[in-house]
Amino acid sequence: MNAHEILQPRPEGLYCPPGDFHIDPVRPVSRALVTHGHGDHARAGHGHVLATRQTLDIMALRYGEDFAGTTQAIGYGERIAVKDAAVSFHPAGHVLGSAQIAVECRGKRIVASGDYKRRSDPTCADFELVPCDVFITEATFGLPVFRHPSAGGEIERLLKSVRQFPERAHLVGAYALGKAQRVIRLIRDAGYSEPIYIHGALARLCDYYQAQGVDLGPLEPATAEGTARDEFAGKIVVGPPSAFADRWARRFPDPVTAFASGWMRIRQRVKQRGVELPLILSDHSDWDELTDTIAETGAGEVWVTHGREEALVRWCELNGIKGKPLHLVGYEDEGD
Amino acid sequence: MHRFAELLDRLLLTPSRNAKLRLMIDYFRETPDPDRGLALAAITGNLSFSSVKPAMLRTLVMERMDAVLFSYSYDYVGDLAETISLVWNTSVGAQANDREISLSFAVERLLSASRSDGPRVLADLLDRLEAPSRFAVIKLVTGGLRGGVSARLAKQALADYGEVEVHDIEEIWHGLKPPYTELFDWLDGRAAKPERTALAMFRPVMLSNPVEDSDLARIEPADYAAEWKWDGIRVQAVAEGGLRRLYSRTGDDISGAFPDLVEAMDFAGALDGELLVGRPPEHTGSFSDLQQRLNRKTVAQKTMRDYPAFVRCYDLLQQGEEDLRALPFAERRKRLEAFVPTLDPERFDLSPLVSFGDWQHLNALRLDPPHPIIEGVMLKRLDSAYVPGRPKGPWFKWKRDPYTIDAVLMYAQRGHGKRSSFYSDYTFGVWTGPENKLELVPVGKAYFGFTDEELRQIDKYVRDNTVERFGPVRSVRADPNHGLVMEVAFEGLNRSTRHKSGVAMRFPRISRLRWDKPAAEADRLETLTAMLV
Numbered sequence: 001m002n003a004h005e006i007l008q009p010r011p012e013g014l015y016c017p018p019g020d021f022h023i024d025p026v027r028p029v030s031r032a033l034v035t036h037g038h039g040d041h042a043r044a045g046h047g048h049v050l051a052t053r054q055t056l057d058i059m060a061l062r063y064g065e066d067f068a069g070t071t072q073a074i075g076y077g078e079r080i081a082v083k084d085a086a087v088s089f090h091p092a093g094h095v096l097g098s099a100q101i102a103v104e105c106r107g108k109r110i111v112a113s114g115d116y117k118r119r120s121d122p123t124c125a126d127f128e129l130v131p132c133d134v135f136i137t138e139a140t141f142g143l144p145v146f147r148h149p150s151a152g153g154e155i156e157r158l159l160k161s162v163r164q165f166p167e168r169a170h171l172v173g174a175y176a177l178g179k180a181q182r183v184i185r186l187i188r189d190a191g192y193s194e195p196i197y198i199h200g201a202l203a204r205l206c207d208y209y210q211a212q213g214v215d216l217g218p219l220e221p222a223t224a225e226g227t228a229r230d231e232f233a234g235k236i237v238v239g240p241p242s243a244f245a246d247r248w249a250r251r252f253p254d255p256v257t258a259f260a261s262g263w264m265r266i267r268q269r270v271k272q273r274g275v276e277l278p279l280i281l282s283d284h285s286d287w288d289e290l291t292d293t294i295a296e297t298g299a300g301e302v303w304v305t306h307g308r309e310e311a312l313v314r315w316c317e318l319n320g321i322k323g324k325p326l327h328l329v330g331y332e333d334e335g336d
Numbered sequence: 337m338h339r340f341a342e343l344l345d346r347l348l349l350t351p352s353r354n355a356k357l358r359l360m361i362d363y364f365r366e367t368p369d370p371d372r373g374l375a376l377a378a379i380t381g382n383l384s385f386s387s388v389k390p391a392m393l394r395t396l397v398m399e400r401m402d403a404v405l406f407s408y409s410y411d412y413v414g415d416l417a418e419t420i421s422l423v424w425n426t427s428v429g430a431q432a433n434d435r436e437i438s439l440s441f442a443v444e445r446l447l448s449a450s451r452s453d454g455p456r457v458l459a460d461l462l463d464r465l466e467a468p469s470r471f472a473v474i475k476l477v478t479g480g481l482r483g484g485v486s487a488r489l490a491k492q493a494l495a496d497y498g499e500v501e502v503h504d505i506e507e508i509w510h511g512l513k514p515p516y517t518e519l520f521d522w523l524d525g526r527a528a529k530p531e532r533t534a535l536a537m538f539r540p541v542m543l544s545n546p547v548e549d550s551d552l553a554r555i556e557p558a559d560y561a562a563e564w565k566w567d568g569i570r571v572q573a574v575a576e577g578g579l580r581r582l583y584s585r586t587g588d589d590i591s592g593a594f595p596d597l598v599e600a601m602d603f604a605g606a607l608d609g610e611l612l613v614g615r616p617p618e619h620t621g622s623f624s625d626l627q628q629r630l631n632r633k634t635v636a637q638k639t640m641r642d643y644p645a646f647v648r649c650y651d652l653l654q655q656g657e658e659d660l661r662a663l664p665f666a667e668r669r670k671r672l673e674a675f676v677p678t679l680d681p682e683r684f685d686l687s688p689l690v691s692f693g694d695w696q697h698l699n700a701l702r703l704d705p706p707h708p709i710i711e712g713v714m715l716k717r718l719d720s721a722y723v724p725g726r727p728k729g730p731w732f733k734w735k736r737d738p739y740t741i742d743a744v745l746m747y748a749q750r751g752h753g754k755r756s757s758f759y760s761d762y763t764f765g766v767w768t769g770p771e772n773k774l775e776l777v778p779v780g781k782a783y784f785g786f787t788d789e790e791l792r793q794i795d796k797y798v799r800d801n802t803v804e805r806f807g808p809v810r811s812v813r814a815d816p817n818h819g820l821v822m823e824v825a826f827e828g829l830n831r832s833t834r835h836k837s838g839v840a841m842r843f844p845r846i847s848r849l850r851w852d853k854p855a856a857e858a859d860r861l862e863t864l865t866a867m868l869v
Contacts, residue, residue: 143408143409143412144401144405144406144408144409144422144423145409145412145413145419145422145423146422147422147467149466149467157342164358164359164362165355165358244756244757245750245756245757245808246757247757248757249756249757250757250758254352254754255754255756257752257756265422265467266412266413266418267345267348267415267418268413268414268415270349271349272807272808273807273808274750274751274752274756274808275349276349276350276351276752277346277349278345278349308408308412310408311405311408311409314402314404314405314408315405318402
């Protein structure tokens with residue numbers, strides 16, 4: 001069976017004719033398999049959603065309990081039949097509950113990785129390598145310029161700055177799902193035990209992570225009215241990056257704006273955003289991890305999606321692997 | 337090496353002057369010799385390597401990676417040094433570890449490399465460093481290291497670090513060499529202040545305070561001399577023992593860009609004066625003309641011919657062996673008046689004193705100066721010694737009033753630090769085109785001059801009247817029927833080929849918000865172009 005008969009791009013998302021389902025559809029469909037809870041992959045309004053328990057919980061937190069007609073939870077490694085296809089979910093190491101989806105049909109296996117990273121992350125299960133015939137990879141940081149440094153070193157720079165500027169508040173921009181909790185956990189791992197102040201938009205997801213056994217230490221709302229500015233001096237505040245351009249940020253004394261993102265590798269990006277302390281911290285694979293993963297899956301064919309497809313396709317060509325861009329619409333190639 | 341790389345990145349991204357000072361002071365405190373001195377040399381532009389040329393870098397990186405992947409990367413990043421620092425594939429077996437490589441190790445390797453083994457030495461270093469340090473090394477060897485810090489600010493950091501005055505640093509700076517161990521020994525209190533041993537060193541300059549309203553009532557006209565304040569740049573020309581140096585007022589050696597002037601420095605002494613271009617005494621060029629000669633390392637023959645540099649002398653600090661700085665101004669002036677006529681008249685002339693009766697008389701002269709390149713008057717107490725810094729009392733500057741224009745707010749950009757949630761940097765424009773088809777053309781940018789309360793009001797206005805957003809910039813509604821008029825004050829106007837309007841303002845700031853004024857009544861571009869000298 002041709003791989004294209006098993007999975008094919010459609011305007012709604014990646015479609016599997018033998019199983020009659022879509023993976024991460026961007027428009028409402030009758031049956032959806034969802035890799036993880038980020039908004040561009042997990043949308044509300046599908047007839048039926050199959051995902052990990054944690055992804056379903058996160059979707060319910062974000063969209064309300066009635067985000068889909070019916071839902072079904074699947075555990076990592078569990079294999080189930082969906083019509084004429086067999087599917088299984090495997091940890092992607094991206095955020096809590098994130099999964100790669102393996103689709104098998106007549107002896108051929110395709111893995112749709114969703115977003116993934118290879119480094120260990122204390123807030124979610126580590127990536128699991130799934131050998132396959134066709135590997136569908138993301139390419140958010142699919143350029144040789146992206147080599148993420150060690151997370152520990154970045155957190156060390158943040159804490160050094162907190163010590164160096166005790167009269168200023170450090171505002172750390174981090175996306176609400178995954179990055180924020182990882183940053184907080186990493187700060188704890190570096191030995192910082194003071195309360196960390198969080199923006200209201202992070203509260204429910206942080207609570208959920210804590211309930212799932214990810215210890216984030218003492219968190220306080222950064223939104224409390226009537227707090228004197230000076231109380232935030234020397235403190236770490238975590239919030240969505242968009243909030244820092246907002247009037248919300250004015251409650252903090254002479255803030256140092258930090259932003260935890262893989263994009264912070266590029267100085268021009270840092271300057272554009274007016275970031276004073278860039279923290280190169282990503283939940284996506286960097287160039288070396290992308291190319292290593294492609295090689296390790298043993299896939300003879302690679303489909304590249306959302307991001308800088310052309311460089312990864314070129315790499316495949318140089319390494320004798322059949323590679324092609326998969327033009328899916330609706331995904332942000334500006335993920336963090 | 338990682339500390340140095342981190343310092344450079346933070347200095348580049350930190351907007352606040354005080355924060356930059358803190359970063360440098362902490363670095364000096366936590367870094368041992370000779371690394372901290374080499375970092376200081378790098379920041380102040382006193383470290384150069386001849387064994388590595390920029391073109392070689394490209395060759396090195398292309399040996400290690402696919403040309404197509406490199407071009408995708410370079411297209412994306414835009415800066416060659418940064419691209420190479422990021423895409424660099426370390427050789428097989430090489431272990432990158434910044435912490436094991438000191439800045440001094442890297443500098444020594446590069447300095448001792450011959451031209452033929454320069455590429456190999458550089459490649460070996462890049463193999464052993466991580467990306468931020470690779471970037472620092474590449475910028476160092478290509479001479480492109482500009483850390484968002486002036487040499488002046490670095491000297492201020494040294495002064496704060498050692499709790500001394502910045503002019504104490506400036507005074508000895510030119511006798512010191514990287515890695516500045518004797519300087520740090522002194523600042524750390526382990527040794528005496530380094531002696532001024534070198535020839536033709538810089539003398540810290542004496543500066544003035546602006547005349548405030550109450551000042552004139554308290555001082556006597558008879559105690560002061562007045563002279564024109566020329567609109568050039570303040571310099572010090574020092575010649576001693578065959579060595580000739582031209583310094584900016586912060587002690588930077590700018591001789592290299594003024595060989596025409598340096599050639600004429602066949603005297604023994606130190607002169608304080610204004611650097612100008614033109615043919616004295618008849619012709620004095622404008623500040624725009626002078627700019628043709630500023631901020632260059634070298635200068636073309638044609639530029640020197642078209643814009644010959646000269647010094648209009650204000651003061652004589654040293655004559656032969658004799659230090660005159662302790663003498664009263666009146667005495668130094670007499671010496672100066674005798675000294676200048678012995679010099680090449682095309683390169684040195686005397687700044688004339690202005691005789692006046694009372695302050696009212698002087699004010700009238702100030703408001704109607706005899707030459708367009710005069711920007712006010714200076715008052716110098718006749719008995720004042722020449723002392724470094726800006727003492728209150730002996731010297732005053734009484735500048736001509738600034739120019740003002742009514743302009744319309746066009747774009748606003750978010751600020752940094754304290755102002756990161758405020759739209760605090762404003763681009764403003766004036767009208768051009770026929771009355772029935774008015775168009776705004778941007779003429780400048782300003783980010784101060786308003787109060788905190790006014791900032792809040794403008795910020796609200798920007799948010800309420802946003803037309804478009806581009807990252808941190810918002811375009812604000814501005815048409816003849818709707819717009820915020822700002823009165824902008826500025827010190828002068830230059831011709832500019834870089835700006836669409838053809839003019840560039842000097843030192844623009846917001847002097848008043850004209851909430852009352854209809855946008856259509858703001859000034860026209862012709863008002864500005866008429867002001868060009």
